[in-house]
Amino acid sequence: MSNLAFALRGVNAAVSGTFALREVSFELPSGYVMGLIGANGAGKTTAIRCLLGMRAIDGGEIELLGHPVPGPVALRQEVGVVLDHTYLVGDWRLAQVERALRPFYERWDGDRYRGLLDEFGLDLRAKVKDLSRGMAIKLTIAVALSHHARLLVFDEPTSGLDPVARDELVGIIGDFLLDAGHSVLFSTHITTDLDRVGDYLTLIHDGRIVRTGTKDDILDAYRIVRAGPDDLNDLVGVELIGVRRTSTVTQALVCTDEAGLLGADVLIEPPSLEEIAVHIGAPAGRRKETV
Amino acid sequence: MRVVLSNGAGAPLYQQIKDQVGAAILSGDLAEGSALPSVRALARDLRISIITTTRAYAELAAEGFIATVPGKGAYVLPLDSALVREQLLRKVEDGLQTALDAARQAGLRRDDLIQMLDGLIAAAHLEEVRS
C-alpha cells in the first residue's frame, strides 16, 4: 500500500471530441496539501472529477488513497469533496443534513458535527439555502470531517470568498493537516491562497501538466526577466514564456537553467507564484517565443 | 516558543525559523529538554507550508540544536553538544572576519582592533554585573 494520497499517471480524458486532459501525471504524498493551479478551462475540474471517479478516463491510471480508480464505492467514506456550489437540498436545516447523510457513513461522529458547526458559527436550525458561500463551504467541511475523511478535495473553494473567509479556510486546512494521515487537494486560480501554505504544487495549462513538485522546487525552476521594450529578441536556446511587451518594458518567464543565456542587460529575479501562474497561463498567442 | 516571521525580510522563511529558534536556544530562552511544537503544529500556527517547517527542523537537528522523534515532535538538545559548539565557533570566526574586513577598509591596525575588543568585553562585563 503506497503512502500516496493520490496519483494520476498518464491520464487522458476527452470531452466531446477534444482532449480535456493530455498525459496528465501528478501525485501527492500523504500528509500534505497540493495546490492545483491553472486558468479557467485549463482542466482542473476535469482532473478532479477523474480523480474522484466521477468521470471515466480514456487512458492512463489513477490511484486514490491506495486504491485504483474506479474503486470500491466504500472509498468515498474517506473523501470529502468541497465544490464551488452546495449540493444539498436548500430547504434542509443543518440538523436535517446530518439525518440525511448519516446513514451512509460507517463512522459518523454526531458530536463532532455539532461541535464543528458551533465552532464555525453555524446554527443547526439554519437552512442550507440561507448560508453564505463561506458558510456553505464550512458546512461541507464539517460534513467531511464528521465522517472522518482522510482526503479533502477542494475545487475552487475561494472564488467568491472575502479575505477573512479565505483566511479561515487556510486555518481549517492547517488544523486538518495536523494529522499526518490527512491530505488536501486544492484547486484554484488564486495563487495567494497557496503562496505560504502550499506544500506541493501542480501547474496545469491547456489540459497538460506544465510542472509539478514541491512549492520550493517550482519557485526555483523559473525566473522572471524584465528588459527594455526592444530587448529579448533573437534569443537562441531560451524559451520565453508568456511574453508581455509594452512600450516601456518586456517581461517574460524563463526556466532557471536557461536564464544564464540571457545576457547582461536584463533584470532576472525569482518569481512569485502569481507571476508563474500568469505567464504560464497566458493565452496561446502570447505564450511562447523561441528561436 | 516565539517565532515571528517577516514577509519582507530577504531571508527565506525556513531560514528565519532556524535563526530564531537557534537564537532562542543559544540564549537559553528555550531550555535544554523543552519540547518544541511538531512541524505540523508549527506550520499551522505560522500559516506556512509543512515542508518549510520540516526543513527548518531538519537543519536545526543537523546542526545539533534539536533532536526530532518521529511521530512525537522535537526537543531541545543540551547546548554543550559538540555540534553546537562548532556552530558557535564558526559564528565567532565569521563575526571576526567581518570585523576584519571592515577594519581593513577603515584602515585600522591590529592594536586598534584589540583595543576595541577589550573595550567591548569590559562593557559587556559591566552589563552583566548590573543585571
Place this chain on the structure above:
Amino acid sequence: MTPVARMVMLNLRTVAPYRCQCLAVFAVVVLLFVNRPVALVPTLVLLFTATMAAYPFNVGDKARLETLYATLPLARRSVLFGHYGWALACYLCTVIAGTALALLLARLQSVPLGGRTLAAVLTLSWGTFAVNVAVQFPLFTRYGYTRVSVLSTVLPLAFLAMLVVRLHLSLASARSWLPWTWPVGAAMIVASAAVAMTLDRRRVHPRL
C-alpha cells in the same frame, strides 16, 4: 439497511421539506372526488403518486443532488433502484390511505364499493402507476427533470388515453384482461429500470 433502502430514505428526506405542498395536493384530490369514491384511488395514483414519485428528481435538479449522490458512498445502481423504490413506496402509501378513505366515503354515502369493484379499481391504479413510472423515470435519468417534466407527464397520459380509446374501456368489458395488468405492469417497471441503467451510463455528466 440495504443501500437501496438508504436511498429511499434519502428521497424521503429530500421531499420532507415540501410535505405540506404534497399533502395539499392529496387533500385537493380527495375533496374533488368526495362524491365519487370509486374513482378516488386511481385519480390519486395518477395525480398525487406521480407527483410524489417525481419529486426527488425535481428537487434534485435544482439542488444538484446528482453531485451529492456521486460523493456519497452509494453505488449508481442503488441510486437508480432507490428512485424506483421510492416510487413504489409512494404508490403503496397512496393506495392504502386512498382505499381506506374511499371505503369510508363510500359507506358514508351508501355507495356500493364491493370487492370486485375495489379489485378492478386497484388494478387500474397499478396500471396507471406502472405506465407513469416506466415512461418517466428513464427520461428523468437521461435528461434530468427540468428538461422533460412536461413531456414526461404528457406521454403517459397520452399512452393511457390511447389505450382507453383503442379498447373502448368500460369496467365490465375490461374484466377479462384486467388481471394481466399486474404482471405486465411489473414487467414494464423492471424493463424501465434496465433501460434507465443503460441510459444512465451514457448520460451527459452532471455539472459537478
